[in-house]
Amino acid sequence: MNFFLFFLLFSASLLAGGKTTILTAEKIDEILAKLPRGTKVSILAINPLTGDTIYQKNASDILIPASNTKLYTTFTAIEKLGKDFRLKTSLFTPDKSIEDGVIDGNLYIKGFGNPLLTSEDVLSMADELRAMGVMSINGDIIGDDSYFDKAYSREDWIEDEANLAPLAPVSALVVDRNKKQIVKVRRKRKRISYINVADPSLNAADILYKSLKEKGIYVGGRPAKGNTPEGSYELAYRSVTLQEVISIVNKRSDNFLAECLFKVVGAAESGTEGSGFHAAKAVKKFLDKNDIYDEGTEIVDGSGLSRFNLTSAAGLSSLLEWAYFHPDYFDNIYNSLSIAGVDGTLIGRMKSGSAMHNFRGKTGTLRGTSSVSGYLKTISGDDLIVSIIFFYQAKGQNYWKSVEDRIIGLLASEFIEYEEEFN
Numbered sequence: 023m024n025f026f027l028f029f030l031l032f033s034a035s036l037l038a039g040g041k042t043t044i045l046t047a048e049k050i051d052e053i054l055a056k057l058p059r060g061t062k063v064s065i066l067a068i069n070p071l072t073g074d075t076i077y078q079k080n081a082s083d084i085l086i087p088a089s090n091t092k093l094y095t096t097f098t099a100i101e102k103l104g105k106d107f108r109l110k111t112s113l114f115t116p117d118k119s120i121e122d123g124v125i126d127g128n129l130y131i132k133g134f135g136n137p138l139l140t141s142e143d144v145l146s147m148a149d150e151l152r153a154m155g156v157m158s159i160n161g162d163i164i165g166d167d168s169y170f171d172k173a174y175s176r177e178d179w180i181e182d183e184a185n186l187a188p189l190a191p192v193s194a195l196v197v198d199r200n201k202k203q204i205v206k207v208r209r210k211r212k213r214i215s216y217i218n219v220a221d222p223s224l225n226a227a228d229i230l231y232k233s234l235k236e237k238g239i240y241v242g243g244r245p246a247k248g249n250t251p252e253g254s255y256e257l258a259y260r261s262v263t264l265q266e267v268i269s270i271v272n273k274r275s276d277n278f279l280a281e282c283l284f285k286v287v288g289a290a291e292s293g294t295e296g297s298g299f300h301a302a303k304a305v306k307k308f309l310d311k312n313d314i315y316d317e318g319t320e321i322v323d324g325s326g327l328s329r330f331n332l333t334s335a336a337g338l339s340s341l342l343e344w345a346y347f348h349p350d351y352f353d354n355i356y357n358s359l360s361i362a363g364v365d366g367t368l369i370g371r372m373k374s375g376s377a378m379h380n381f382r383g384k385t386g387t388l389r390g391t392s393s394v395s396g397y398l399k400t401i402s403g404d405d406l407i408v409s410i411i412f413f414y415q416a417k418g419q420n421y422w423k424s425v426e427d428r429i430i431g432l433l434a435s436e437f438i439e440y441e442e443e444f445n
Contacts, residue, residue, distance in 0.1 A: 057412075061414045064083045064084075067406055069406055076406060083334055085332070088331075090333070090409075097344070097351075102290055109137070109264065114254035114257065116251050123155045128159075129164070129234075138266070141197060141233075143197075144226070145237070150258045158239065162243030167223045170288075173297065189218075197222075201217065201219065231245045272384055275366075281323065287324075288304060318334060327388070342395060363379060376434035377434040377435075382398075387419055390414055392419060408433060
């Protein structure tokens with residue numbers, strides 16, 4: 023059934039779960055009645071197989087989803103790119119005759135949105151060149167991040183953005199997450215800190231330049247930045263699977279990886295270079311194409327750090343419902359989510375009770391905002407889709423997380439003890 027049509031039937035199906043559902047809903051209402059004044063709530067719990075609404079409260083109200091935005095990013099990515107997609111970083115040269123051990127010209131390191139490349143990976147590619155017999159490079163070592171636009175900061179593509187959590191530059195060419203380690207010694211004790219690199223292309227070129235020299239390869243030029251010429255020959259590459267990136271984004275709520283993936287989606291959408299504009303366009307097209315409820319939904323970044331992202335519990339539930347009924351993608355998505363009491367951002371939550379191990383979800387936290395959405399297995403074996411968003415002005419994050427956990431716990435247990443009382 024079209025989710026939007028189903029959503030319009032809330033009132034007709036709310037009591038479809040019987041006595042247990044009524045008692046669970048009453049208990050959740052009691053919890054919500056005690057929330058601080060001024061709290062805004064959007065909650066929806068549905069059984070996707072029966073079409074029953076187990077609970078709803080202002081399900082279509084538009085609120086800030088915080089890191090639940092990452093669900094839009096990762097779901098769009100897996101559908102648009104395909105679950106077997108890999109994110110690459112490659113070494114290129116225009117010189118197609120290197121049998122003499124000499125690269126006559128420049129060596130290019132080009133990123134295609136791989137956010138997990140490390141200095142060790144670059145060193146191993148230099149070692150691979152040495153194993154191929156390359157002993158000399160006559161030109162420069164050039165970093166190429168032209169697969170994305172040059173809007174390295176989210177503030178560069180989100181108008182009036184004033185986020186308090188700046189990220190490392192979001193670029194197509196990334197080494198060591200675009201950070202440099204700074205070691206200071208005082209009184210024989212080391213203090214290690216990290217700073218964001220100023221120029222990702224030049225930084226990657228410099229790391230490759232030093233790696234080549236470490237492997238005994240002569241370089242006649244210097245580190246620089248530029249674009250790889252058309253028709254260049256790929257000498258080596260390193261890549262990571264889309265699944266690996268999605269799992270880190272969803273389980274650890276990794277903002278930097280989410281923004282890099284957002285622009286990879288943008289590159290696939292535009293066919294030229296990845297940008298926040300094209301990524302947001304791709305998300306919108308994905309929602310429209312798959313008939314996912316998106317009334318009032320606005321996605322402007324990949325991580326959810328922006329307060330300009332907007333959606334509802336109904337929108338998030340519809341998104342999760344789409345994945346539930348697409349077995350080609352569902353296992354990848356389901357396995358990328360945190361497990362209650364086990365790992366990711368849910369490792370310290372729901373560590374007892376019926377929801378433990380039985381809820382897989384994505385959390386979200388911003389100042390004044392808390393959210394959680396995912397899949398829940400009840401004690402009777404039913405599958406539920408649950409989405410909760412709070413916008414608050416009082417109490418701290420731990421309080422709101424505990425409220426979310428109590429609601430999910432009630433849904434998981436189906437409030438059996440109350441049902442037994444009434445038998």
